[in-house]
Amino acid sequence: MSNLNLPEAALSRLTVYQRALVELNDSGIKTVSSRELAEISGSNESKVRKDLSYLGSYGTRGVGYETERLIKEIGVVLGGSQPRPAVLVGIGNLGRALSQYEGFQVSGFPIVGLVDTDPNVVGETINGLKVKNLDQLEELVFQTSAVLGIVTTPAAAAQEVVDCLVEAGIRSILNFAPVVVDVVEEVEVRKVDLATELQILGYYDHLRKFD
Amino acid sequence: MSNLNLPEAALSRLTVYQRALVELNDSGIKTVSSRELAEISGSNESKVRKDLSYLGSYGTRGVGYETERLIKEIGVVLGGSQPRPAVLVGIGNLGRALSQYEGFQVSGFPIVGLVDTDPNVVGETINGLKVKNLDQLEELVFQTSAVLGIVTTPAAAAQEVVDCLVEAGIRSILNFAPVVVDVVEEVEVRKVDLATELQILGYYDHLRKFD
DNA sequence: TCGTGTGAATCACTTCACAGCT
DNA sequence: AGCTGTGAAGTGATTCACACGA
Numbered sequence: 001m002s003n004l005n006l007p008e009a010a011l012s013r014l015t016v017y018q019r020a021l022v023e024l025n026d027s028g029i030k031t032v033s034s035r036e037l038a039e040i041s042g043s044n045e046s047k048v049r050k051d052l053s054y055l056g057s058y059g060t061r062g063v064g065y066e067t068e069r070l071i072k073e074i075g076v077v078l079g080g081s082q083p084r085p086a087v088l089v090g091i092g093n094l095g096r097a098l099s100q101y102e103g104f105q106v107s108g109f110p111i112v113g114l115v116d117t118d119p120n121v122v123g124e125t126i127n128g129l130k131v132k133n134l135d136q137l138e139e140l141v142f143q144t145s146a147v148l149g150i151v152t153t154p155a156a157a158a159q160e161v162v163d164c165l166v167e168a169g170i171r172s173i174l175n176f177a178p179v180v181v182d183v184v185e186e187v188e189v190r191k192v193d194l195a196t197e198l199q200i201l202g203y204y205d206h207l208r209k210f211d
Numbered sequence: 212m213s214n215l216n217l218p219e220a221a222l223s224r225l226t227v228y229q230r231a232l233v234e235l236n237d238s239g240i241k242t243v244s245s246r247e248l249a250e251i252s253g254s255n256e257s258k259v260r261k262d263l264s265y266l267g268s269y270g271t272r273g274v275g276y277e278t279e280r281l282i283k284e285i286g287v288v289l290g291g292s293q294p295r296p297a298v299l300v301g302i303g304n305l306g307r308a309l310s311q312y313e314g315f316q317v318s319g320f321p322i323v324g325l326v327d328t329d330p331n332v333v334g335e336t337i338n339g340l341k342v343k344n345l346d347q348l349e350e351l352v353f354q355t356s357a358v359l360g361i362v363t364t365p366a367a368a369a370q371e372v373v374d375c376l377v378e379a380g381i382r383s384i385l386n387f388a389p390v391v392v393d394v395v396e397e398v399e400v401r402k403v404d405l406a407t408e409l410q411i412l413g414y415y416d417h418l419r420k421f422d
Numbered sequence: 423t424c425g426t427g428t429g430a431a432t433c434a435c436t437t438c439a440c441a442g443c444t
Numbered sequence: 445a446g447c448t449g450t451g452a453a454g455t456g457a458t459t460c461a462c463a464c465g466a
């Protein structure tokens with residue numbers, strides 16, 4: 001089931017379409033064409049049609065797509081909207097920040113546990129969660145049924161932390177540490193690299209000075 | 212000058228190589244092969260060689276690349292390490308978080324101004340910076356010589372804020388708001404979409420249940 | 423012999439263009 | 445007439461494979 005070999009590029013756009021569709025639907029718009037959907041999600045009409053065609057044929061020729069239907073179908077592919085609890089490891093300033101960021105909760109990934117190794121931080125309560133020590137991770141994952149790990153440690157600690165997460169049964173990791181971590185094949189790691197994003201912007205800024 | 216038509220994909224890897232090279236160099240390693248560099252930066256040897264070949268021929272056959280030389284050459288392409296001051300707009304919980312994140316400062320993008328529209332927030336001091344109102348943005352950009360804008364507003368406010376940033380002369384924008392913004396061609400916007408990253412992880416997690 | 427540098431082959435994604443349904 | 449769904453063509457990135465210099 002659900003085996004439709006969705007290209008990675010399409011997958012990331014589908015999440016954007018879905019947000020746009022929910023907004024349309026909330027404002028009472030019942031149907032939308034590939035052109036309109038492209039417009040609001042910063043895509044283009046062929047891409048939208050191709051992307052949606054991976055899900056099946058849910059559009060109506062001459063008319064467009066029913067927003068509600070499409071929201072449901074994308075939801076099915078993305079794995080329903082069942083919440084996936086997350087533990088966050090690394091209570092530095094980024095970790096502290098993200099632990100209070102409601103965006104995770106809102107998108108269905110509530111943070112249910114906080115972990116660090118610094119004895120000055122372990123025991124502290126942030127946002128109603130008491131920071132646990134790294135050696136309690138397995139227990140924490142078990143108790144909270146967490147399925148997602150968010151890593152906000154310094155680069156040097158990231159590999160060890162990821163190993164602990166995998167050991168504790170976590171198979172999906174979002175890594176904010178500016179380092180590439182090794183994991184076994186079954187584990188999916190996605191990296192959010194703020195420094196790289198900035199440097200790319202810096203590069204284009206630099207380029208502009210020579211046009 | 213500096214016109215070497217670097218593919219986007221190579222560009223983002225170069226920033227990763229550079230971090231790895233700095234680390235190698237700091238631990239006294241003078242030369243590195245494409246294989247070794249690939250290993251530590253999560254790439255592969257052909258990609259490394261191809262990426263580095265965009266810069267010129269700085270390797271030595273049979274030996275590898277001099278770390279110090281390579282750091283310098285990548286630095287030249289990425290636009291030197293001159294700091295590029297940034298203003299951050301949107302003092303919600305993510306904005307507050309990022310305004311205290313030292314990573315920006317460390318990578319050469321110090322946050323030199325904070326902006327919001329909420330009168331309850333404007334005037335507040337965070338990390339030594341007083342939050343300004345959106346209508347003071349132009350003045351702030353002028354006074355601080357900011358060249359980069361970081362947008363951490365809710366989705367609904369992002370387009371207006373981006374328009375103000377562009378109006379104020381900012382040409383490079385890092386957008387954390389979960390919405391695609393329109394800008395004129397000369398402006399470079401990069402989007403960091405945490406909700407999408409999570410959903411992609413969710414998708415793979417979901418898939419694993421049917422293998 | 424070892425590892426770079428690079429054309430050529432392959433693969434993945436995007437865009438085109440149009441047949442076919444409503 | 446309008447808009448989807450989709451093969452086919454085009455584009456760009458990755459990987460292969462090997463000639464060449466150290």
